[in-house]
Amino acid sequence: MLRYTVRRLLQLVLVLVVLSLLLFLWLRSLPGGPVTAMLGDRSTPDKRAELTSVLGLDQPLMVQYGKFLGRVAHGNFGQSTGVAPGDSAIGVFADRFPATVELAIGALLFALVFGIPLGYLAARRRGGWLDNAGVVTSLLGVAVPVFFLAFLLKYIFAVKLGWLPPSGRQSPDIDATRVTGFFVLDGLLTREWDASWDAVKHLILPSIALGTIPFAVIFRITRSSVLDVQNEDFIRTAEAKGLTNRTIRSRHILRNALLPVVTVTGLQVGALLAGAVLTEKVFAFPGLGEALSIAFTKKDYPVLQVLILASATTFVLVNMLVDLSYAVIDPRIRTS
Structure with missing residues (x-):
């Protein structure tokens, strides 16, 4: 069983590396790219060139990919520009x-x-x-x-x-205590049964x-x-x-x-x-x-x-x- 588990873990690591490479290449092939997305209406040739240099997008792809893996390993994906601007991804x-x-x-x-x-x-x-x-x-x-x-x-x-x-996930008038971020579980842990039941209904x-x-x-x-x-x-x-x-x-x-x-x-x-x-x-x-x-x-x-x-x-x-x-x-x- 141990040998079988180790073999599956090695396969998992290989799959994730391939997935990260495909994701890296795909995102950089999208129209506009990250520079346009980050600058938006403020985009000018000088600003684009400056941000491209800061982000390292002018370097060879393999160098960029190596740095990308390094950021992924440290959980650093940058800041959101659309979903929650200013917050970390x-x-x-x-x-x-x-x-x-x-x-x-x-x-x-x-x-x-x-x-x-x-x-x-x-x-x-x-x-x-x-x-x-x-x-x-x-x-x-x-x-x-x-x-x-x-x-x-x-x-x-x-x-x-x-x-x-x-x-939604819960009614706005419910004054619930947040513990884990799982609303049903939070209600059970804090014995706020109304909050837990309301989350279940949602x-x-x-x-x-x-x-x-x-x-x-x-x-x-x-x-x-x-x-x-x-x-x-x-x-x-x-x-x-x-x-x-x-x-x-x-x-x-x-x-x-x-x-x-x-x-x-x-x-x-x-x-x-x-x-x-x-x-x-x-x-x-x-x-x-x-x-x-x-x-x-x-x-x-x-x-x-x-x-x-x-x-x-x-x-x-x-x-x-x-x-x-x-x-x-x-x-x-x-x-x-």
């Missing part, structure tokens, strides 16, 4: 990261809590009404665009019915909108996997030995069927990070997705660098953890 990330994590956790919980049980029940009752309803719902979850579903949920449950808040609609595609994928994979596993020879052998249905379902069918589900769940983290841009925009949710949208619009290169690199790092780390968990579930993976 890493500070913008730190302020908004908890919001996106809460939203991603909410979406993933929605997908797992409903996707795995419904997928399992649909497979056990193949051809029944539950199976047909689940398949149709999963197809709708993939087919309906995230932004359209977000607007629809907001209009019905927030505007028309008034059951849930339409935007998470419900964006979590459902963001979690529909992961739900559909997890449902379909679970259903397909259970159908395959329950027809295997070792299931018939377990039944012939007289094992109870509960033991067969939990130890043999579910455990083996969850292997591909674990893998696809890790891959859905990338979909959550991508969908968060649209979801956060619709619900005015102040997370990384909204910051990324603003940074693109205003050409905030320092914030773009830290957000893209942090999102890619999160995605790679989660997939490494999925690989390790997969190896724990199925020891045969460790030899591959």
Whole structure:
């Protein structure tokens, strides 16, 4: 297991180095570049030349890339020019990261809590009404665009019915104590139950909108996997030995069927990070997705660098953890 973990860590480092190089080259190929973004309307040939020299953009690309890696290693991405002018780019990330994590956790919980049980029940009752309803719902979850579903949920449950808040992370009239930046957790730690519950209510609609595609994928994979596993020879052998249905379902069918589900769940983290841009925009949710949208619009290169690199790092780390968990579930993976 140790050798397998070390090999995955080395692969992770290589992937991050390649990602940083691609990010470095891509940002410098965008129209205008960081000099134009920083100077704005005050741009003149003399000022451009001076700032280009100060930033080291007149040096060879490999020298610039080396300095870029050095700044990344020290967490120095520069100051924001559009999202929060004057604030450090890493500070913008730190302020908004908890919001996106809460939203991603909410979406993933929605997908797992409903996707795995419904997928399992649909497979056990193949051809029944539950199976047909689940398949149709999963197809709708993939087919309906995230932004359209977000607007629809907001209009019905927030505007028309008034059951849930339409935007933000917490109501302005809530006097909450900030501890970690995670509003739900802060309310639990400080025993401010009203603040925690209010934060949960603000998470419900964006979590459902963001979690529909992961739900559909997890449902379909679970259903397909259970159908395959329950027809295997070792299931018939377990039944012939007289094992109870509960033991067969939990130890043999579910455990083996969850292997591909674990893998696809890790891959859905990338979909959550991508969908968060649209979801956060619709619900005015102040997370990384909204910051990324603003940074693109205003050409905030320092914030773009830290957000893209942090999102890619999160995605790679989660997939490494999925690989390790997969190896724990199925020891045969460790030899591959």
